[in-house]
Amino acid sequence: MQKITLSTIAHKGKIAYRLHFAYNDALKEVIKSLPYIHWSATHKCFYAFYDTIPFKALYKQLRDLNLFVNYSQLQKTRGVTTYVKTPSPLKLPQLAESTQRDLSRFVRWMQEKRLAVSTVNTYHAVTSLFLQYLQLKQVANPDALWIQRFNHDYILKGGHSVSYQNQCINGIKKYFAFKNLEVENMKIERPRKEKRLPVVLSKEEIKSIFEATHNLKHRTLLSLIYSAGLRIGEALALRPQNIDRHRMLIHIKMAKGKKDRYTLLSPNILQLLETYYRVYKPKTYLFEGQEGGAYTSSSAQQVLKKAMRKAGIFKQGITLHSLRHSFATHLLESGTDIRYIQSLLGHNSPNTTMIYTHVSEKSLKNIKNPFDDL
Template sequence: MKEVKLVPFTYKNEKQIAVKFGYDDSIRIHLKKLLDIKWSNSNKTFYIKYSSENKIKVYKHLRAINCLIDYSELKTVLPNITKTQSFKLPKLNEHQTTDLQRFKKWLQQKRLSENTVNTYVEVTSFFIRYAALKNTLNYSKRLIESFNYDFIVQLNKSISYQNQCINGIKKFLDYKGVEVEALELERPRKEKKLPVVLNIEELKQIFDQTHNIKHKTLLSLIYSAGLRIGEAINLKVKDIDSKRMLIHIRGAKGKKDRYTLLSEMFLDLLRIYYKQYKPKVYLFEGQGGEQYSSSSAQSVLKSAVSKAGLKKQVTLHTLRHSFATHLLENGTDIRYIQELLGHSSPKTTMIYTHVSETSIRKIKNPFDNL
């Protein structure tokens, strides 16, 4: 894992957070995608204004590329940080490090996504160190259950993270040739929460508060085409088919291609954006023609939601949920919605029937018969 240190320092008479790391192009390029990050020639470091929000923002941004972050000098506790220090886990030895690198290559050969690979490798690293702490090489069901309790349950990790841990460990055992099914590892059931959905007026308020044409175009695209943020920032100029009024989504979740709708009103906005920014490869590009970052997009949305005074917990995925729900309320067959969203199972799409106002309004309230 690449090591990065977050250090407080004063620059231009203001308290800043310096991001220190050894020369690494991948970290440098990734950092440049972060909104509000700057480079100081005199200090030879990236930096950002010191604030609780920025501490979390920088941490999450660097964790996305699997960096090991030392934030001890900030004298703070950041959320979602695995408290491995509680267990005083031993460091990986040379053999374990080599084995972990081979495991990563093995996962990559399975053509898993980069995020999934990084997550599985990180979890496995903790599991190997936990086994070393327990002085055992016997990766038994009992050891995994003990790791699960100490590392996940005791630290109140989410069910989603617990499932990722179990998936990662199972992949590692498979890589090591251990009979996984015989261990009978069970994943906890996820909470079934209904998605947050915005109404049309709330969407208008968000778009009205987004004045930068690139930002408005990106948010409008996610809603009008029902895209995941990864799909939106991966889009290339050539993927827009204005003659057929379709958008070609390539290699989406599950490594599937699909087509989704190209709105006429959105196309007008897109043409204005294109004339102003003239993107070369990716439809949305950051500084230097690099791919736009999801964290920047989330910051844009958060700012617009705040300015609009909305109280709902809105994320970029909320725009996709809203697209699907509004299609359903307008009478679109749920099988078409499934295709547009790229869901492999209709069960996933059916969740929108639970949040559709049209469906709920059709129900006659028995109180009205009294």
């Protein structure tokens, strides 16, 4: 798992995140394509301004690339809300060879259980830290108490996020299951995650993004993601045969949670797809790269970034997933039953879908303000 370090720099009179990583041509191209990321010839680094992308959004972008993000060097600056990180006082030792072999067996065990690649990488990274901590403390038989101590000594004192803390607990519990250690009755307190509302684009903003996208493949990709409420991974995994033009549905196979589902196929999207087929003639995947294979997520993010810039949209935190959020919100505002929206999005629980009731402009506007009765 490659590491990327975030620190703070002053650039062009503003505060910015500095992104530092060991040189890698492939990673360099991916980082360069991310929204709001720029190259500074002055500082010889990639950077993003604090006021253009929130820390959480930047962190998620980097974690989605399976990068281990070290943000211990970020500082609080006047007028900017961010995180103050204090490096952990612990200096963890290198793992013994026998423990490294055990960790490799743990990885193979997770792979055999068909866990997602990103999950395997994350659990491997956090479990490695936990085992280093146990080695430092000379613990041979760990239990729930040692997970709590690791949580306090490494995660909390290191100033890590709630999300990272939960990832650590999940990864360590999975390791305990691999070792056939008792995990069911472990009473491990989990911190509550912050509940942030999704960023949603208006219909006018969505339309302006499409109008600013002149490349046929790019416009078809963005339009399909929005019109069907797709995750980017689902869109890039689509094959031509997944488009059911007779039933006007799109078959999403092995989506999140390894579930299949159907979602909407717009008549206008079908017309756009027919034009796209004639020009690009996709073979294996619906959207293919220049050298074959599926189109990459980083390239798709770059498409949206350029379209937003051309359309003059500078909202913070907009990613391809925002098109999915916008699809769900616009359906809700048009009166679609939330149970249907849940099915189209592939949510396990209606509680997940209910978040869109909090960002629906129509539902908020229908509430009469008591101030108006005074």
